Amino acid sequence: MTSADQMTAVLQDFTDQFNRSPELPKMTQGWDRTIVIRARDAGWVAALRVEGGRVRVLAGEAPAEIALEGPSDTLAAIFRGELSPTEPYMDGTLVVRSTEADMMKLDIFTLMVWGE
């Protein structure tokens, strides 16, 4: 099980990679979204804010356009780039609450952060 502190480190690493990318800040211009991440088993909630082409970790919960919910290890693996979010989403392990367009953008951004 991934703890809240471990997940914070994972998200910090993810945001660093994202903000260092030459393409992602351009691609996410105008796509300002808050993403809430909820671990079913570990009981923590985390949040990311994408704004002005940059992403940052938020402290705690916030009103969001996108909500991810699943086992803590799955969520950590997605943001570490070890697992495509599509796979746990298609088997019901990961629940994504958002519009389809936002869902696909998030999927492709995580792919671009870590590569195939």
Place this chain on the structure above:
Amino acid sequence: MAAATPEPQQDAHGPGSGMLRRILGFRTIVSTSAGLAFAAVNFLAVLQIRAQAPGLLAPLAILAAGVLCLLAVAVFGELSATLPSAAGIRVWTLRGLGDPFSLTFTLLYLGTVLAVIAADGFVLAAALHVAVPGVPGPAWILLFLTVALVSNLRGIQMAGLIQDLTTYVLLAALIAVGVAAVAVPGHMPPTPAAWPAGLFGGIALGVFVFMGFEWVTPLAEEARHPARMPQGLALAVLALAVAFGLFALVAGRLPAVAGGGLAPQLAVGHAALGAIGFWVMLGVTVVTAGTTFNGGFVAASRLLYALGRSNYLPAGLGRLNGRFVPGNALWLLYGVSVALTLLVFATGRYLILINAGATLESAMYVVAGLALLGLRRRMPDAPRTWRAPLGRVVPLACVVVFGALGLGAATAADGLPWPGVPWTLVLLAVLALVAWWYAVRRLRRRAQQSRGRREAGIRPAPRAASD
């Protein structure tokens, strides 16, 4: 600073739903459900139902099919209340029935979307050819499918309010024309002596009219009140039953429709309100077919994308274009839809699409019933925002009733040579075998790739909980 914090108390709408800014109201659930089922080919399906169930049996068959669909409403209601997922049928069948069956059925389900697009393209071309005889039907097919492709490739989406209005206006126009047509003198054919068999055949094909109402369940994740999803589905089914039951009633007694043209809705509109009625029904046909093309492309392309991304289909289908839409999947759908629609238009053999659609839809309800029974067994304590009443009675009745109706639809007359051969059944059996072969092969390859990754020392991805 620990950005990930202990979870606060959840709200009454279920985990996570209270945090979302984008939420769907009850009105949109009803309109989306009805809109997804409202297809132009439904008008031709009514003719096919009338051929099985003449006279008053036709509207009765549609109403009865609608009432029976309430069983499916209850099943889908509980499925989406237990596992609310935009991947809907894939998730439920995977959790309830296992991977090979789930992938096979998902592929077949994609086929139903293509069948409905082709059938609607055929109806649209036939109707526009009546209105504008100078333009050949295939030109209309290419025009409308290309518009749907381009708007999808550009990521253009209809606003929710316009979507709601479109569906309600379509239903209101159909009911208004139907009510006006009741006053037109006509002759209702007598009920045949062998009416029980006719009524059963009519109900089996009547399921087609409601096909797709459950495609709204993936939106359960966005619903403001997920527990009201079953009520929304039921209202949509009842609205469709009334609108198309009324249409079957008036169409059955009008001599202009009895002629057997391929645009019965235009004949009913003309008989009811003259030229205005004709053009209103042409508008209904065009808008309905347009929304079918668009909705079909949106839903099927996203499913193809997700299957491509998770390596269940060729990876090329899991690519997005510069506007973040699955371009390859859309082009594939466009190519197959155009080919299938032109084939149907050239041969005029549309009945097999209606029969196949009704069969697959019934099969869908059977599978949903089985999946619910499986989920209840495997996840007995999973939280649910809604539960179907009467224990196992509803899912079991859904399996039995739609199993029988599906068989009836699969063996209905299809107008093809050698009438003794159940062509619909043959076609679906071949497609199912091909899909099963592909699914087993693909799953084996995925398993090998996964083993290869493990042996190469790549950390294995966490798997789904076995619950």
